[in-house]
Amino acid sequence: MNEFDLIRHYFATQGQHRPDVRIGIGDDAAIVRAPRGHELAITTDTLVGNVHFSPNDLPADIGHKALAVNLSDLAAMGATPAWITLAITLPEADDKWLQGFSQGLFTLANRYHVQLIGGDVTRGPLSITIQAIGFTPIDKALLRSGAQPGDNIYVTGTIGDAGLGLRASQSHLNLRLDYQQAVLEKLHRPEPRIIIGEQLRNIASAAIDISDGLAADLNHILEESKVGAVIILSALPLSEALTHSLPADEAIMLALTAGDDYELCFTIPPDKAIEAEKILSQLSCRYTCIGTITSETRLTLQDEQGNIYHDAIPGYRHF
Ligand code: ADP
Numbered sequence: 086m087n088e089f090d091l092i093r094h095y096f097a098t099q100g101q102h103r104p105d106v107r108i109g110i111g112d113d114a115a116i117v118r119a120p121r122g123h124e125l126a127i128t129t130d131t132l133v134g135n136v137h138f139s140p141n142d143l144p145a146d147i148g149h150k151a152l153a154v155n156l157s158d159l160a161a162m163g164a165t166p167a168w169i170t171l172a173i174t175l176p177e178a179d180d181k182w183l184q185g186f187s188q189g190l191f192t193l194a195n196r197y198h199v200q201l202i203g204g205d206v207t208r209g210p211l212s213i214t215i216q217a218i219g220f221t222p223i224d225k226a227l228l229r230s231g232a233q234p235g236d237n238i239y240v241t242g243t244i245g246d247a248g249l250g251l252r253a254s255q256s257h258l259n260l261r262l263d264y265q266q267a268v269l270e271k272l273h274r275p276e277p278r279i280i281i282g283e284q285l286r287n288i289a290s291a292a293i294d295i296s297d298g299l300a301a302d303l304n305h306i307l308e309e310s311k312v313g314a315v316i317i318l319s320a321l322p323l324s325e326a327l328t329h330s331l332p333a334d335e336a337i338m339l340a341l342t343a344g345d346d347y348e349l350c351f352t353i354p355p356d357k358a359i360e361a362e363k364i365l366s367q368l369s370c371r372y373t374c375i376g377t378i379t380s381e382t383r384l385t386l387q388d389e390q391g392n393i394y395h396d397a398i399p400g401y402r403h404f
Pocket residue numbers: 092096097109110111112113114115171172173201202203204205206
């Protein structure tokens with residue numbers, strides 16, 4: 086199978102035809118129409134075999150996750166996703182792998198009406214780069230830089246589960262079977278919080294997605310906004326799987342430092358709290374207030390006994 090057959094067979098088969106795509110796969114570049122009164126949000130992320138996933142992972146999971154991490158970045162900007170490109174490097178053209186990969190990719194893409202509009206195929210060690218493009222009304226994107234002292238800090242879902250899933254898949258950590266399934270699902274199939282991001286556009290003062298761990302990612306908001314935060318450790322939303330599998334302090338440490346959860350962390354000014362809770366409570370996603378933005382520019386952790394910690398907590402770093 087040559088490169089063109091491969092593209093035609095696995096990637097030109099999505100069946101999603103957005104009216105704003107004038108030229109999709111097949112020409113030298115795609116041509117799309119941005120909606121009037123909107124600006125584009127553009128992001129890209131690469132997943133490298135043996136670094137971001139194990140070659141033994143299900144190809145459908147890899148396809149899902151490669152897209153999910155990109156859509157999560159758009160969600161954190163409050164953007165509505167529209168188009169993606171896919172640059173994929175493959176050691177070989179394995180039919181079963183490509184079938185699974187494109188099925189995982191397209192199932193998630195179709196859920197959010199996202200269309201694959203182009204890409205590139207090369208031979209080499211397995212690596213997947215997706216670029217995702219979305220849009221927001223002009224000046225309405227959620228930035229990292231807007232948090233103000235007094236704002237409440239929220240996270241969606243539960244955190245630390247993907248970290249527990251990674252530990253369970255790398256070591257002989259013995260989890261109860263249903264817990265193991267739940268945390269592996271979270272690790273392999275994160276759900277980008279697109280709808281929440283869109284709903285937060287006029288309400289949140291800052292937002293970020295949790296890819297490197299809550300402490301590290303919240304720190305980006307603090308640095309960009311030139312503020313600090315107090316996090317109440319007992320308020321962190323931990324799953325039953327996490328609290329029942331690890332001692333309390335280890336569970337909290339994982340929730341603070343483990344990446345790959347792809348939940349949103351966002352800040353809400355006090356005068357928008359009621360409106361925010363009203364909107365968020367109508368969405369089928371858990372959300373939890375975990376602390377407050379402060380003018381003192383550091384991250385403070387407070388436990389149930391009132392003890393306070395200022396130590397810097399590392400997140401995942403590639404270098
Ligand atoms: P060119 O040589 O002009 O860059 P290619 O031969 O790389 O074109 O690709 C042909 C067409 O197929 C282009 O429209 C390109 O965007 C698309 N394409 C290539 N790889 C992929 C892919 N992995 N997924 C989707 N579309 C792809």
